[in-house]
Every structure is written in C-alpha cells, then in structure tokens.
Amino acid sequence: MTAIPRTGPIEAIDRERLVDHRDEERLWAWVREAPADATVPAGLLGAADGVLPDATPVILGLPEAGHPLLAEAVRRAAAGRVYALVGPGAELGPLEDAARGLILVRRLSRRPPPFLVSADGRRGLVPFRGRWLALPSGLAGALRQAATWLFWNDAEAEARGGAGRLRFGDVPERPFDVSRPRIGPAILAEVAPRLAPRAVVAGGPANGRTRLLVRDPAVDPDPETLAVVERDGRVVALDPVPPTLSLDEHGGELLLGGPDGWWLRLVLDAPEARLLVDALEGAAPVETLRLRPRLGELAGRVVRLPGRSDFEAVADSLELDAGDARALDLPGLPAAEPAKWPESPAPHLAHRVRWRARPPVAPAGARTDPLVMDWAELDATVAKRLAEATAALDRVEARRGAAERFRDLVRSWLGFGRTLERLRREAEELGEGLPSALGPAGAAGLVDRLASLEAAVRDLAGQVEAAERQARLEAARAEQEAEHARRREAARREAEELARRLGEAEEKLAEAAAKLAELEQVPRPDDKQARRRRRKELEAARRHHRALDREHERLRRELEAARAAAEAPFAFRPPAEPGEGPGEAADFVPSPPDEAPRVPAEALPAVGRLLSARKRRWLVIRRWDDFEDASREAERLGATVVAEEAR
C-alpha cells in the first residue's frame, strides 16, 4: 500500500490496471462466420432464374430506414422503375438520392415486410437472417400480389420521384381492385400467423448425425442444443422466436415482417422447401454455435457470448474508464478502487481500466456544526455588548462638557474622569480576544468580566447623572431668588406712584360731588326751556361724577395689588428634569442584559472546518500537513477527518 503524503494539498490520484482475458473460457459462443451481405446479389439463389436486369421494374418493401434494400432502391431508381413501400413515420431523406430517378414511394399504415419483387412477378428476393433468398417464380408471383395489394390498398401518402425533392402528398383513389392474398402461397396478415413446429428443422439425422440444426442466435442455446453440438458438431443460426421459419424436406413456411408491421407468410411446397434446405445447408452458415471457446480463440471474430444480447466483434484490447473511486478514509486514499468495474462494451481479449481515487469528503447535505454556530453567536454577543459598554462610556465622556456650566460639577468630575479612564482600559482589554479563541473556561471568565464592566459603566453613568441633577437645581434656585428681589422693588415703586395719583382722584371726586349736590338743590323752574336746560346740566354733572368715581376705584385696586407684590415672600420652583422630555437621557445609562450569554461546553477544532449532518461530524481539511492535528481534534469531537470537495 502506498503511504499517504506528509505534506501538500489533498488531491485525487489517477490509477490504472491491465487485465488479460485470453485464457478465459466461455460456456458457448455464437460465432458469425461471414460478414452479412448487405447488397442484393446480382444473380439469384436457385440460379435457374438468372439475373434481374436493372431495367426491370421492382417493388420493394422497406420496413426501416437503414434496411439493406434501401441501397438497392436508390441504385435501381436511376435505371429502372422502383416502387418503394415504407412504414409510418418513415423519412424520405434516405431515399433522397433516388428522388430524381424513377422511384415512387408509398407510406403504408404499418411497416411492410422486407422484400424485392419484380413487377412482372417472376422474380422475388427476401432477406432472411443475413441471406438473400430467391423465391421460386410461383412464390414471387404471390409476393407480387401482396405487394400490389399493399401499394393500392394500404397507402396513406405518396411521394413521386423524377421531379425535384421527394415529398409526401395525397394518395389518389385506386384505379382498380387488387385482391389481398389471404391463402395460397403468400398470405398477408396484420398479426403474426402461427407456424406449425417441425420436429426436424432441416436436414434431419443422417447416419446418426444431425446434418443441420437451425437455432436462433438471439436466444441462449438450451441444454439439448448444446448436447447436439457436443455430439455432432454443427448448429447454424436461423430461427428466431417466435419462429419465422418452419421447414423440412416436405414443405415449409417463412414469415417476413415483424411486430407493428405487416406479416408476409410464404408457404413453400416440397420442391421449394428442398431448394431452401439445400440453400441453407450448402451455403456457408452465417452463424455457428461453439462450445467452451477460449476468448483468445475468438480474436477478430463477431460473436454473441453468454450474457450479451447482440453480436459484437471481439476487440484485441479495450481502454475502459471506471470513473471515480471514492476512498472510505484519508489513509485509504492511495488504495481506493471502484466499487463497480465498468461493463465491457464488447467482448475483448484484454483491457486497461483507468480510474481516479478520490479522497473522502463530507456528504453533500453536511452543514456547519452547531458547536461552531454557538461559538460564533457567543463571539457576536460579547462583541455587541462590549460595543454597547464602550458606547455608554462615550456618552458619559460627552457629559464632561456640562461641568463648565455648573461650577459644582467641576469638582465631581475629578473623580468621574479617573473612573472613566479605568473602565475604558478594561473594555479595551476585554476586546482583545474572541471568546471562541479562549475556550470554554476563558470564555466564561471573559463573560464575567464583561458583566462587571457593564455594571461599573452603569454605576458611573448614574453618579454623573445625579451630580448633574443637583448642580442644575442649585443654579435654578439662585436665578429665581434674584428675579424675586427685582420684582419686589418694582412693585414698591409702582405703589408710591399709585398712592399719589389716588390722592388727586379723591380731590376731583369731592369737587364733582359738591357741584352735583348744588345743582340738585336748585328748584324746578316753570319755564319749559329753563327746565330743559337744568335737566341737561344735571345729567352732565352726574356723568362726570360717575366717571371720576370709576377712576378712583381703579387706582385704589391697583395700589392694593402693588403693595401686595412688594411684600410677597420667595418660593422655589424646581425646573423640569431633562429626562422628562423626549430623547433626553433615556440611553445615557445602559440597561443591564436579560441574561448572561451561554458558553459552549466544547472548544472549536484547532484545524479544519467542522461539519455535521444527522448526528455525525466531519472535520474538513485541505492539506496533508493538518492531518495529524485534525485526527486528534476529530477524536476529541467525535468527527471523521475528510478532505475538501474538489471543485
């Protein structure tokens, strides 16, 4: 095992391994003997039919876009007429090369079976498991009838070549009826017909040996098949499940097409069946079954092996990428391997697999541990309260200016100033270290000292407040007394003036009273004019007397008021407290906190980041240098040491 590094960043490690399979043995293998011929042969099997000239019009069934018949359709469209039948959803793109040629494409309601038949019905070809089977003329004629029925009765769209791009359009109504083959040598069906199973598929036992056994290479061979191979040696692949070929020397049936498409069932009579048997036996088998082959023997072949669904070429060597292998712990990183080795894309003789060993990391859902959060909260709380205490000291400091207004305060501030300086120094000391850095014990002490500081600040602020209040009252009393004396002197001077004016008024009032009495004593004259004159004089005298009387009364009351004011005693009215107004002094004295902050019981890790999820803890580090410290801290905290997730 490779030792872990002592220093440097913690990173993934690229690794590889070479594996050789040449001597490994498999239970069986379907081996493709010859590559499948994708083109239509120029001559037909059963050579008596001769070749199919290019100019002969043909009808093609193209069940899918990539069918080998497609190339034949494109090739022939340039020389002869081609009627191509395609399935629903078929694209015209693959046929576009034939668009300028003589091709007429019809899209059917379902996929057609694959076939090629001449328009005169004399020659027909059907692909069968990699071969092209030439049909006897009777079957070709039946196939033509099936093809023409599909063309005229089942088409949903039509594209005509010879004039630009192929494009599907409407299908004109058919000009005549074509009978659908339902029995006879060719049968067209929507569902797969059942083929009667034949006891001996082809050949049959000859001299105690099976000449030919036909099996489906898509199906794993059963024990009986393996036993036949063990004994007689030869099995060729032909017959898929459900069977599409039922054949013996007396006759047979061949199914073309597939699920979702049209099924074409070709019924072979005895000569046709024999022709097909001979063709199958005489031709090189497309696929054969081998027992217990070593992979080294299959080099360069196309095979289907147990557990694989398709035929694949056996590659000499492969480069496989196993992806990432995550180590369970950091010490295990150099030895980490993938939990699952990659699937091989194809059979091969050897392969080199590469993977990347990645260090363990905290799970994606891991979050910062609550311990870290608690310490962070304590740090914040202490910092906040310390800031508040300092601010309170600043506000006390700001009160120093009041001493200049109140003489009594100057002396008090000699003591306040010393206390203030002392508290400032203590606050600065407390702010020098975070609680989280001090650990649980140190943090608790710091919290206690902070509480003491806060109390001292409150006390100082209260003393300053009280001193200020007393100085303010004394100043107000002195001011009120001076004002009172000034008012008494003014009232005295006013009383003297009023007394003089009252004497003058009394004299005028007496004169008016005498004059009125004198007029009232005069007898009532007889003359009317005289009486009117006397009455006017009397009324005037009376009005004058009343006016003088009111003036005399007013002066008398004013004189009494002035005399009372001049003799009034002094009464002190305390001024309003500054705190009673809005925004005054309310924040001057800090209020004590509700409760003391909680100090975590555990200290933070010395290195790394502490994460947790679902009651598990991880200590994340970046460098191997921290690994030893982290291991100790992780043990203390009950955590696992992991690496930082690579970005």
Added chain:
Amino acid sequence: MRATLERRAATVTVDAWARLDFLVSRPELGHLCRSADGALDAEAVRAALPGLSARAARRVLDRCRVLGLVDAHGSLTSLGREAAETDRVPAPEQGVYRIAFVDEPPLRRCILHVERLRPDEARAAGEGDRDLAERFRPETQGPFPSVAQQGRSVVFRDWKPNTVHKSDQGEVRFRVHADFDADTVDLQVYGRLAMNGLSRDCADPGRRVELDLDAVRRDWAGRVLPGRWRDGRLAVSWAAVERGDWGGSARDGFTGRRAGGQAPLFAGMDWVLVTVDDVPLAPESAGDALAWARARFLATVAEQAWLPWPEVAARHAELVAGSPLEPFAPPPPSFAELVDALQAAEGGPPWKLLAAVDLAPRPWTPEELAGEASVVVAPDRLQFRYGERRSLRELVEALFGPALRFAEDGGARLLVVDRYVRGHDNLANFEALLRCLPEGARVDVVTDPEDDRARLEALLGGGRWWSYRSFFGRDRRQQPHDRYLVLDADGEVVAWQLSNPILDGRPVAGEPAADPDRELVWRDLMALRLEPEELPPAVRRWLNGGAR
C-alpha cells in the same frame, strides 16, 4: 362554316325630282288592313270601321288603292301587309330630294337614305350628269328603309335624276355574314353617312343577298383557307392545328377559326376577312391523323389520376371513333410510346401510367403492352378490345358456361356488384343477363339504383339488392373500384373481376332491348378470374350465406 367579311363602301348622292311616299303611322288604316283577311271591299271596310256609310266606305277603299295598300281587285299588296303589321302606310308627296346610294357595282342600287331639299337647295342643285344619274335609278319601288334614320322608309313612285355628287366624307362600310351551311348571305351597312353637311350613324338591320356560296367555298380553298376540301372537310396539316392556326377548338372539335387577310367575294371584290368560324377540318394525311390522335389522347388523359392499360386502347378508340380521324384508323399508342409522350408532355415520369401498368392486378405481357394482343377469351382471363361485337349470351357463356350448364335447377345464384345497374340501357342489358341464366337461378345485386329502384326490384323477383354503403360499409376506401360477378353453382364458385360493367354493351343499331342474343358493341372489357378467397370480404360473406 360561317364567315364575316367587311369592306369600305364608296357612297354617291343623287339630287332628283321625285314623287315618293314616306311611310307614316296611320293606326286606323293598319286596323283596316289587319281586318282585311287578304282582301278589302266596301263591306269589309264597313265591318272594320262600323258607322261608315256605303259611300264613305268606297272612298276609303279608293284611298287604299291610291296609297297602294290594295291592288285594283282589293287584294292586299306588300305595302298593305306591312301596314297590317306596323300601322305604317305611305304618305305621298313630291319635290326635290337628295338620295344616298352605295357606289359598288354588285350593290349599286342600294338606297341608304333620302332627304327633302329646301327650295333654295333644289334650285342650287341645278343640272347635272343625267346619264350618270340614270345609273342609280332603283329597280324596285321599295319601301327602302333608311340606314341613317331609324324608322324612315320611302316608296318611290316616279323620279327624274338630276345631279350626282360623290363624297369621301363619312365612313360607310359593308359587313357580310355568310352562313355556308344554311346557304345564306346577309349584308349590313354600318359606319357614318355624311349628307347635306350632316353626319349620321348608320343603323342598318341588314338585308339578305344572293350569292353562290359553294363557289365561294371552292374559291377560298388553298387561298383563304389553307388546305383542300375533301368530303366536306378541309384537309389540313396537324402542324397547322398544333401551331394554333385554326384556333383552340380545332384539335378536339375538328372545326377551325381564322381571322384577318383578304377574301374574294361578289365577283372578285376584295373583302377583309374578319373571321371564318366552324371550318370543318380533317387530317391531311395518315401521319397527320396519327399525330392528331396522339395529341387528343394526351390532352384527354392529362387530368386523369391513373391510366390503366385497358383504358388506353379504349380511350383512344373512343377519341377516334366517329371523328375525322377514323378513316385513317390511327393505332393506339404502345406502352413505350405512350411513356415517352407523357413524359414529354408532363415533364416527369408518367406515374399515372407506369404504376397502373406495373402494379396492375395481373402483369401485362410485352405483347399486350406493345398493342399487339387483341381479344382474349381464356379460362382465367377475358379481354375485349373497343368495338368488339358479342352478344350478352356469348359473354355469359365465356364467363360461366361450364358451371351454369351443370348447375341444377334452382341451384345457381349470381351476385352482380356494379354501381350502375340503373338507367334504361343498363337495365335492358340486365334483363337480358337474367335471361341468360337457367330457370330458377337467383340473382342478387349490389348497386346504387337511384331512381330505378322499383324497376330493379321488379326484375330481381326473388333476389335482393343492397346499396354499396350497406354492403361494403360507409368507408369509401372499402368499397371496390372494379365490378364483380360471382356465381355459386351448387357450391362451385366462379368469380370474376371486371374492369368495365357487364351491362356496358350497346346495340349495333336501334334501341336497347332485353335480348340476350342480340349482338352488342363493347367498349373495352377486362375480366380476371378470382379465387373466392381473393374476393372482397363482404362478397365472401355473401358466398358463405351472409351479407350485411
């Protein structure tokens, strides 16, 4: 054939003293002429005009004689008959008149218009060339309708021509409408007539003139009408027709139209040929006939969605039969020839023909595609070319002979699937078909009889019929295109698919009749023998004893 020609007419005016009558409206005399019944006498006058005395009636009769309404014997004259129709009778007067003639030798005495001259104008007319004036004396008395003043007609009694004036003012033209088939020629004057300083529009209703149109037709061949007459048709080249020299309807209608150029008429006068229509045309040679037939065929099938091979010969034969092409008997095109022609005409592969031939129900032999095969009567196939003559009984024998012969009485049933078992002719053939079958045979029909339902049911007797919708379903794609005849003779099934109806034959002559032994002319017929399993599902159900 009809031709329209035009020519400018030189006009001449003659000043003449004349006694003449202008026709004026006299309703009472018109009433008298209408009640005359061919002749007038005093009694008839009194009967027509009650309250007249015998003497007054005689005066009226004398007046009618003076006016020329009746002759000396009281019979109505042409003027009297015209008065009976129009209430217009002559009003005699005399004086000096200015009379307009045309100055064209064949039409010299055609009077166009008459106007009175004022006395000063009459004096100013003075003496003139009397000999020249004599040339314009009208041969008949009239009445001559004025072409320049609608409603004015004049009857000349006597005149003395005085002065002839020739004038280039105005523009008077002749128009001739010649109908060569009806052998009529109508002459009309139109344009503007300048006279007495006035210009008047001519409004001539026209008049019929005599002309030997056969001579004109012969004269025109090769000059006016390029070609030569043969059997009443102008033999022309296909190239000229194809060029459009003979108008748009020449190819299919075999009638031509030309316009413009000069044409001789009326003893060699040159006329402008406005149009000559409906010139009966025919091909000049066998080559022309072949090209003509090909062109007609291509045009006929241009709009067809499909062109099945039997239809080619049939359509070609239909186009040729009874047409001017028939004497040349142009053969129908071979497959290869038709492919080339359609490709050239349509600018792309003629899929309508190619697919219909390549993907026919049965492959065609090279001989058939070369047009060499004719009538085929085989156990699995029957083919008639267009014009084949066979009786219906022969046809039924060819289709069902052995099976029908061995069917026991009442043991045969026949299904006819044909959309057109209707109409008088088809039903007559259907009745003949029933008579070809053995006694007791049951016939069922799938058709759309429309208005002939009652007659069809009467003919079927014990059989029944279904509509296409009820038998094959509403989906038209499930309904067959072709026709089917299916015979079930005591379990032996003989089924045929026919390209054309079995009721399609028509009698060689005479009306259709329900006679199975009568020879019929067939258009074309292709019948293919089918196995019962190849029949449409609904027909198979009928065979199995059921139907929708």
